[in-house]
Amino acid sequence: MSDAPFSLEEKLGRLREIVAQMQQGISDFDQQMKLFQEGTTLVNSCREFLDKTETSVQQLIKGEITDFPHTGL
Amino acid sequence: MDTQPTYQVGELTAYIKHRLERDPALQQLRVAGEVSNLTYHGSGHVYFSLKDAQAQISCVMFRSQAQSAPRMAAGDKVTLIGDINVYPPRGSYQLVVQKVEKQGLGDLYQQFLELKARLQKEGLFDPAHKKALPPFPRKVAVITSPTGAAIRDILRTLQRRFPPVQIVVIPAVVQGVQGKDSLVQALDEAQRSEAEVIILARGGGSLEDLWNFNEEAVARAIRASQLPIISGVGHESDVTIADFAADLRASTPTAAAEHAVPDQSALLQQLSAFEQQLQRGLQHYIDFKRQVLDDYTHRLQQLTLSFLGQQRHQVEILATQLAGLDMTQLLERGYTLSLKAGKLQTSSQDLQAGDEIETIFADGRVSSTVQTKKDFERPASPTDSAL
Secondary structure: OOOOOHHHHHHHHHHHHHHHHHHHOOEEEEHHHHHEEEEHHHHHHHHHHHHHHHHHHHHHHHHOOOOOOOOOO | OOOOOOOHHHHHHHHHHHHHHHHHOOOOOOEEEEEEEEEEEOOOOOOEEEEEEOOEEEEEEEEEHHHHOOOOOOEEEEEEEEEEEEEEHEEEEEEEEEEEEOOOOHHHHHHHHHHHHHHHHOOOOOOOHHHOOOOOOOEEEEEEOOOOOHHHHHHHHHHHOOOOEEEEEEEEEOOHHHHHHHHHHHHHHHHHOOOOEEEEEOOOOOOOOHHHOOOHHHHHHHOOOOOOOEEEOOOOOOHHHHHHOOOOOOHHHHHHHHOOOHHHHHHHHHHHHHHHHHHHHHHHHHHHHHHHHHHHHHHHHHHHHHHHHHHHHHHHHHHHHHOOOOOOHHHHOOOOOOEOEEEEOOOOOHHOOOOOOEEEOOEEEEEOOOOOOOOHHHHOOOOOOOO
8 A cells, every 4th residue: 555645653653553453353254364464554654664764863963965865764 | 043054046946946936826827918028039039028007927837838819019008827936046036828818818708608609599500501512522512711731731621531522612702801801702703603512610719810700700601501501610629600500610720621532542442342242242142042943953853854754663563563464474384275256264164075265375366165074172261160
């Protein structure tokens, strides 16, 4: 699924919902798999976003860039 | 008489000298009389006699005193102040004169006091009337005699202290009978000179010489001036009515010029000091602000990195939780899942023989029909059992 319109906070919120829902117990296997897939995608997306953001912050501190390229913080 | 000692002339004269010069009554005495046999010697000393109807006494006034004393003429009635001393080579005693007061001076002094008291009572000298001096006058009017030491001193002092100042000299008669009207007229003329301050000055002289500066008309002209006036009349010790009426009294013409304009070199020094202070102050301000900025930058970076760290921690907690819920790992290890009508089955009790179920492996699904079933006996909980 596309994560473009979601901020980091929104992604984390969705991730918390997914984990809470899955922890309640397994009933529908396919549904459970879909949730797991969505959660894993969200985790990777968040990690990637945080990696990019941290790189940008370090570049800003060093003065290598002047504009912050990301939003979502 | 044989018992009397015999003196030498020198011894006797020395004794007489000793007696006379140690007698307090003969020192710093005042004596009045008429001047005669007057000689102004080329050396600067003045020799004369002071006499009255009964007697006369030789007098000498040395050059240093003679310079500041009023000029005398034979026949003048004077009061002298001085010491009696003995001059052994001539066997004479004489008055060494320190000060000469011409008679009639007492009258003048009385007039001075009366006028001063009257004008003071009238409020002519009231400090509230005193005008402030301009700190940087562009033009100074100088009222004084165009010849003499006073004008030279004033011009030199003004030009030395503040070269850019414009000077207008308004010549005036400062001695004698024309002086009063001349000074009043000069003061009037000064009002139209576009000057910002007036110096009214005269060099030293006797009380009579300075008398024009004690005239009521001059005092009133000073008070009526629209421009501030600095007086500088005579020497340090001379005080005139004009001094009281002026906005500022300076002790001498030179001092009047010093009060009239600022000292340019001192101003430039002060300016330079201000400039340095300004630069230092600015540098300190910049240094301080830079320090504050550094501090904020550091905190900003720390907070941002710390925030990112917290976010990352949140993500990792959720990632760990999610991984724990990953059923595919169970399947990879050989566990299977059973579904009935798409629903995961977690208990054998929910199944009956004949139910269609689906079994999920890591790599596929199989469908089967329940043939038999056997529910496990679950260990009784401690509350159910009477152990």
